Amino acid sequence: MTRPTKLRRHAGRLLASLLVTLVVIVMGLPLYWVMTGALKTNREIYTFPPVWIPREPQWNHFVEAWRAVPLGRFFVNSLVTTSGAVALELTFALLSAYALVFLRVRGKGLVFSVILAALLVPNTVTLLPNYLTAARLNWINTYQGLIIPVAAVAFGVFLFRQHFLTLPRDLLDAARLDGCGHMGLLRHVVIPLSRPVIVTFLVIYLVAHWNDFLWPLVVTNRLEWRTVPVGVAYLYQVEGVQNWGSILAGTVMALLPMLAVYIAAQRWIVKGIGGGALKG
Amino acid sequence: MEHSVETVKQRHASWMAVPAEGSSLVTRALRRFGDWPLFVLFLTPNLVLLLVFTYWPLLYSVYLSLMQWDLISPVKLYVGADNYRFLLQDSEFREVLRNTIVFTVGTVGGTVLLGLAFALLLDQPLRGIALARGVVFAPYVLSGAAVAVFWVNMLNPRFGIVAQVASWLGTVSPDWLNHPKLAMVAVILVALWKNVGFATIVYLAGLQRIPQELYEAATVDGAGIPDRFRFVTLPQLGPITLFLLVVSTISSFQAFDLIKVLTDGGPVNATTTLLFYIWEQGFVAFNAGRAAAAAVVLFALLAVISFVQVRIGERRVSYD
Numbered sequence: 321m322t323r324p325t326k327l328r329r330h331a332g333r334l335l336a337s338l339l340v341t342l343v344v345i346v347m348g349l350p351l352y353w354v355m356t357g358a359l360k361t362n363r364e365i366y367t368f369p370p371v372w373i374p375r376e377p378q379w380n381h382f383v384e385a386w387r388a389v390p391l392g393r394f395f396v397n398s399l400v401t402t403s404g405a406v407a408l409e410l411t412f413a414l415l416s417a418y419a420l421v422f423l424r425v426r427g428k429g430l431v432f433s434v435i436l437a438a439l440l441v442p443n444t445v446t447l448l449p450n451y452l453t454a455a456r457l458n459w460i461n462t463y464q465g466l467i468i469p470v471a472a473v474a475f476g477v478f479l480f481r482q483h484f485l486t487l488p489r490d491l492l493d494a495a496r497l498d499g500c501g502h503m504g505l506l507r508h509v510v511i512p513l514s515r516p517v518i519v520t521f522l523v524i525y526l527v528a529h530w531n532d533f534l535w536p537l538v539v540t541n542r543l544e545w546r547t548v549p550v551g552v553a554y555l556y557q558v559e560g561v562q563n564w565g566s567i568l569a570g571t572v573m574a575l576l577p578m579l580a581v582y583i584a585a586q587r588w589i590v591k592g593i594g595g596g597a598l599k600g
Numbered sequence: 601m602e603h604s605v606e607t608v609k610q611r612h613a614s615w616m617a618v619p620a621e622g623s624s625l626v627t628r629a630l631r632r633f634g635d636w637p638l639f640v641l642f643l644t645p646n647l648v649l650l651l652v653f654t655y656w657p658l659l660y661s662v663y664l665s666l667m668q669w670d671l672i673s674p675v676k677l678y679v680g681a682d683n684y685r686f687l688l689q690d691s692e693f694r695e696v697l698r699n700t701i702v703f704t705v706g707t708v709g710g711t712v713l714l715g716l717a718f719a720l721l722l723d724q725p726l727r728g729i730a731l732a733r734g735v736v737f738a739p740y741v742l743s744g745a746a747v748a749v750f751w752v753n754m755l756n757p758r759f760g761i762v763a764q765v766a767s768w769l770g771t772v773s774p775d776w777l778n779h780p781k782l783a784m785v786a787v788i789l790v791a792l793w794k795n796v797g798f799a800t801i802v803y804l805a806g807l808q809r810i811p812q813e814l815y816e817a818a819t820v821d822g823a824g825i826p827d828r829f830r831f832v833t834l835p836q837l838g839p840i841t842l843f844l845l846v847v848s849t850i851s852s853f854q855a856f857d858l859i860k861v862l863t864d865g866g867p868v869n870a871t872t873t874l875l876f877y878i879w880e881q882g883f884v885a886f887n888a889g890r891a892a893a894a895a896v897v898l899f900a901l902l903a904v905i906s907f908v909q910v911r912i913g914e915r916r917v918s919y920d
């Protein structure tokens with residue numbers, strides 16, 4: 321290799337490293353800003369030029385946020401709503417996909433189309449009618465109202481169906497010959513073989529429900545029924561611009577659960593979402 | 601790719617056609633129902649929910665859009681196409697449409713272009729690249745409402761981080777969120793920051809799927825880096841770009857939390873997009889008919905855009 325090309329390659333690497341660093345700074349800075357902002361004194365927050373490292377971490381902002389609004393209640397609501405909806409969706413998606421792939425029935429294609437077509441209907445169109453339905457059922461300010469109208473699953477059925485179609489036929493055959501019924505097949509063969517897809521599914525739906533804002537905003541109107549995202553917006557409203565310390569502390573608490581999920585499952589998320597998209 | 605799925609399907613079909621043992625008259629009669637009972641059992645809950653909370657609302661929206669109703673009174677007044685006529689003539693609604701287009705083009709175009717650029721960068725075998733990928737994708741999993749709250753703080757012209765950046769650049773930061781033109785720019789920038797990670801991850805997965813031989817062949821043919829990018833990378837990423845365009849258009853039409861918290865649709869109506877308008881008409885102004893009509897318009901618009909994207913895409917994208 322001649323020296324100029326080697327030099328050029330080095331220069332290219334250096335440039336790439338610099339650009340990557342720049343991207344990381346731009347993308348990471350807001351997160352650094354909110355994390356440190358929660359720990360600054362209000363004087364440090366309202367000063368210019370801004371303080372980059374809080375002199376003495378102000379943990380009391382977290383207590384203040386907790387006192388200003390019922391954050392604990394918001395967390396319980398989000399936890400119940402998210403786990404309830406995700407559990408229902410996982411069950412529905414597994415059963416639906418299993419039926420669509422392994423049961424011998426005519427007209428499966430049509431049923432699958434009916435499920436998939438739901439992806440074309442944006443929540444925008446369903447918002448008002450679903451609110452009216454929930455109101456008629458007396459589901460305003462209830463967990464049923466928060467969970468059931470958003471528990472139907474379309475994309476997840478697609479995700480599992482695509483995966484089930486690739487499962488090794490011999491194994492399923494053998495299980496069948498051993499007298500395994502459909503429930504057994506699902507529990508002992510299909511589900512264990514689908515662990516990575518299940519994790520992908522869980523992460524996608526967990527994030528979607530925990531972060532959902534519009535439906536909880538509409539289907540609840542009492543403070544004690546609000547979820548975390550709606551609650552944080554409310555905290556920002558009541559604390560106004562006078563007390564950014566407690567607002568940012570509340571925001572950090574709202575962000576932490578999904579950040580934790582993300583860090584724990586990053587490998588799966590990156591693979592699952594990137595790869596899952598490509599299969600479609 | 602599709603071909604392989606087909607063959608798998610056929611294999612399954614043949615496997616499932618294996619007859620079970622014993623075929624007396626009774627079992628044969630029972631088998632007439634075959635897997636039907638189980639099929640119905642497995643699919644009914646989900647289908648019922650889809651029917652009640654997805655398909656019925658679609659029809660009901662069309663019905664409501666022909667009515668005048670305040671959500672409370674027991675009587676709905678049939679007004680025909682009046683709501684649509686109103687929307688067509690209303691200058692505020694025209695502004696809402698314009699905002700929606702600006703927001704959609706800005707976020708969709710921005711995420712796809714930036715996502716491609718980020719993916720190309722993060723595809724390099726550099727030290728710490730996994731961490732960099734992690735940082736770029738992280739905002740995508742965060743709550744839009746929470747994200748918007750701390751961006752309000754960052755965008756503050758007096759003590760926000762944006763003010764600091766502006767002063768480094770030797771200028772003074774404008775009051776982004778209260779500026780009639782810049783408010784929309786700010787909302788788009790925040791949406792970009794939050795969503796670019798998704799496009800990046802999808803593009804990264806796509807880049808890693810391009811067969812190395814293609815690059816080698818191109819190099820043998822004397823193609824430099826720009827040519828390889830133009831004639832190998834870009835065409836290979838075609839289907840993914842199409843997918844991203846469709847998906848991010850749909851999600852940008854559903855953006856609500858960012859706008860609600862950042863600007864509440866303002867100043868005046870500068871950042872009111874269609875979904876925000878629908879929510880306002882329905883749940884603030886209690887004008888069910890107008891909200892429903894706007895929702896139907898949005899649905900139609902989205903359907904047309906997706907259809908056009910797919911049609912144009914299919915003509916220009918090669919799947920081989």
